[in-house]
Amino acid sequence: MPRPAAVTLRGVSKHFAVGAGPGVTALAPIDLDVHPGEFVSLIGPSGCGKSTLLRIIGDLVPATEGQALVNDKPAHQARLDRDYGIVFQDPVLYDWRTVARNISLPLEMLGWDRQRRSTRVAEMLDLVELGGFEGHYPWQLSGGMQQRVSIARALSFSPALLLMDEPFGALDEMTRERLNGELLRIWQQSGSTIVFVTHSITEAVFLSTRVVVMSARPGRVVGIVEVDLTQPRTVDTREDPRFFRLVTEIRERLRRGGAEESQILPEEELLLVEEER
Numbered sequence: 001m002p003r004p005a006a007v008t009l010r011g012v013s014k015h016f017a018v019g020a021g022p023g024v025t026a027l028a029p030i031d032l033d034v035h036p037g038e039f040v041s042l043i044g045p046s047g048c049g050k051s052t053l054l055r056i057i058g059d060l061v062p063a064t065e066g067q068a069l070v071n072d073k074p075a076h077q078a079r080l081d082r083d084y085g086i087v088f089q090d091p092v093l094y095d096w097r098t099v100a101r102n103i104s105l106p107l108e109m110l111g112w113d114r115q116r117r118s119t120r121v122a123e124m125l126d127l128v129e130l131g132g133f134e135g136h137y138p139w140q141l142s143g144g145m146q147q148r149v150s151i152a153r154a155l156s157f158s159p160a161l162l163l164m165d166e167p168f169g170a171l172d173e174m175t176r177e178r179l180n181g182e183l184l185r186i187w188q189q190s191g192s193t194i195v196f197v198t199h200s201i202t203e204a205v206f207l208s209t210r211v212v213v214m215s216a217r218p219g220r221v222v223g224i225v226e227v228d229l230t231q232p233r234t235v236d237t238r239e240d241p242r243f244f245r246l247v248t249e250i251r252e253r254l255r256r257g258g259a260e261e262s263q264i265l266p267e268e269e270l271l272l273v274e275e276e277r
Contacts, residue, residue: 011066011067027218084160128148128186144175184233213253222253223257
């Protein structure tokens with residue numbers, strides 16, 4: 001019997017109320033399936049609803065219409081069942097907790113005993129190559145190292161799905177490219193499904209098995225590009241002629257689905273509107 005899709009979206013749309021006005025439609029109805037073991041990136045212009053869509057999958061923002069399923073169950077139930085981990089652009093680590101205790105936080109909430117937590121934290125530190133830093137505090141680490149701690153924490157309870165919202169957006173280009181390679185290694189070793197939001201076309205092509213291209217607001221899917229580059233991806237992948245052809249294809253799809261920047265309400269403002277309601 002085939003496994004259910006890791007993520008199923010059917011007619012998912014989002015409308016934000018803005019004061020007494022007509023409001024803003026952030027997402028047009030979207031249909032999408034993400035299969036187990038895939039690495040799917042969402043890319044589109046600023047304000048197109050990429051982060052909103054990710055938050056709907058993660059049950060952090062409700063859809064106005066449509067249905068979001070994770071592992072064949074409603075997104076809300078999947079959150080209660082801890083079917084996924086989430087990594088944001090900001091690592092969101094607790095400064096007063098060591099690296100080890102930041103990673104172990106979800107396990108403490110799940111009621112794991114100390115020995116089991118310690119074993120799992122050691123496994124996660126090895127996975128993200130931070131062995132020896134378990135006693136350090138976040139403020140003693142570089143930005144890239146902090147993000148690896150955030151990834152380790154999100155994977156600590158072995159979620160089937162990892163949601164990542166521009167996790168490397170604030171990093172310099174060299175660090176970002178290095179962490180791209182490390183993320184692929186972690187994805188392959190952990191066996192998780194990843195849905196990844198990015199503004200970078202080259203990052204999306206390098207990381208993904210498929211790239212979902214979204215239009216300007218209201219966000220809708222204007223194309224899905226299969227990334228058929230060989231695995232594992234390496235530094236040489238970025239020099240492959242096929243890599244450049246895929247980058248060009250995605251760029252053209254973005255242009256066809258684009259709009260003037262002045263017509264786009266920044267997505268951060270939309271999320272603030274929702275949080276204030």
